[in-house]
Amino acid sequence: MWMLERANSLSAAPTMPDGSRVLAANPDSAERGDPWRWSITLHTSPDGVSTSVKTDESFVVHTVELLDEIHCSTVLTRCTGDVIVVAVKTGDALITVPDGPWQRRIHPGDSFVLEGEVNETIRVELTDTQSTATVYCLTPTRTAALRWVP
């Protein structure tokens, strides 16, 4: 499943008084009950926008990759069972699929999550040299696939 949630979505988590907002998380409701906990938060301050990740390391490990002008176009491969979250920090980024017409432009505050049991590839292109994006890759430690229900 792919999930693109826009910053203005009415289902988005509320912004906290300190300017932070959870962009994507699992589980983020009491009744869901999956043990693999993770959340990615967007922080907005006068200095700009940043993102951070929190995981329960006994279930989920993660890597972070910052995309900036050096990676003006990046092919991301999501391995079987991993979850990838893409968040733009500045400017915007274009998400495309190598073998299809589907494409979407994402902006700061939007989140794009990919999950599933078979691996797949997407391309992230930064629109200009000012644009930066963060890519989080979450990998389960105790199960074959980190399935995700928002």
Next chain:
Amino acid sequence: MADYILNTWYVAAWSDEVTNKPIRKMICEQSIVLYRISDDQAKALADRCAHRAFPLSKGRMLGDSIECGYHGFIYGPDGRCTKVPGQTTLPERAVVRSYPLHEKDGWIWVWMGDDPADADPSDIPDTHWMNDPNWASVEHSLQVDCRAELVHDNLLDLTHESFLHKTTVGDDYIYEYGITVEVDDNVVLVDRLMPSVPAPPLYADTMGIDGNWDRFHATEFFVPNNLTLHSGITAEGAPRDEGYLIKVLNAITPIDAHTCWYYYSFARNFAVDNVEATEQLREGLGLVLEEDKDALEAQELGMQTRPGQEFDVLIAQDGGVAKARRIHQALLKKEAKEREAKEPRRPGAPANTKPIGAAARRQAQKAAAAGAGRSAAESTTSAEAMGTAAGGR
């Protein structure tokens, strides 16, 4: 009363159901009388005479006015009482609520929110396919004895076609393809592309085609009540707007907490003049809807008897369902807050966190009289365009 989102337009009836003979409809536990006046305009009033609550729908039309069938109060199309038998003075409170109404493409929409100034017809989703000569449509409507939310879930997760509609429209492979969910404001889009599959029988039979096609379906849910299903087949790799297309409009109107109306229109842009195909579709889709109704009513019973500590086990295929439920909750919360802000507070009265009418007010008054002595200051408050026309992934 259950919680309903009221600041929205709900489909109340088909245009041709509403004539100069008043009819009664229940929407979100509010009874409404619908009728037409002489210039053919449809009107919606509260179906409860201000005098002693007799349904106006049991009365009769006198020109553009409606006369209560019990003691003869007469109401104009704006809901104001214009005549009380046996006296010339009209009681000030002799008025019934008038609901903003908009008629479009064969549906009558009624605004259920408190403030008529918020009723903007441009908020009503596109329904032109019901009324476009380039499209042929078949219509159905049915009362389903389940909460409206179960119908929303049903339409957001079409993997049920492979099981529930096995013998009608089901194809085994639907759930094998991933979905792309997009959430923007109050709209949830669940898009599934099924590339290079045989043309389903509807297309194959009416268009005389075979071979493999790209098939897609995308449910666009305008939370809380309207779901448009965009589906079709295209030549492999071709843009979606060049395909054989189907638009299914689904307007779900809550009657009460456990019952809803399902208004349905299925329009296609191929074999438009094929009358036989239209008739076969009318019958076939009627059966499919009956399958859904049976399942939804059984599911409603399951929900009602499920212990409180058990919850749905949502899976990734339910991504759109999960998001839509959140939006629904957010809208309910927003309306509750707005209502609370509007509720007048008496100085010195304790907070009325649940402003639900006279009973709550009496209770608050009692508490205040008991000298709780809290100040008013202590009051607490509770509470890209579709597939870029170029196909999904």
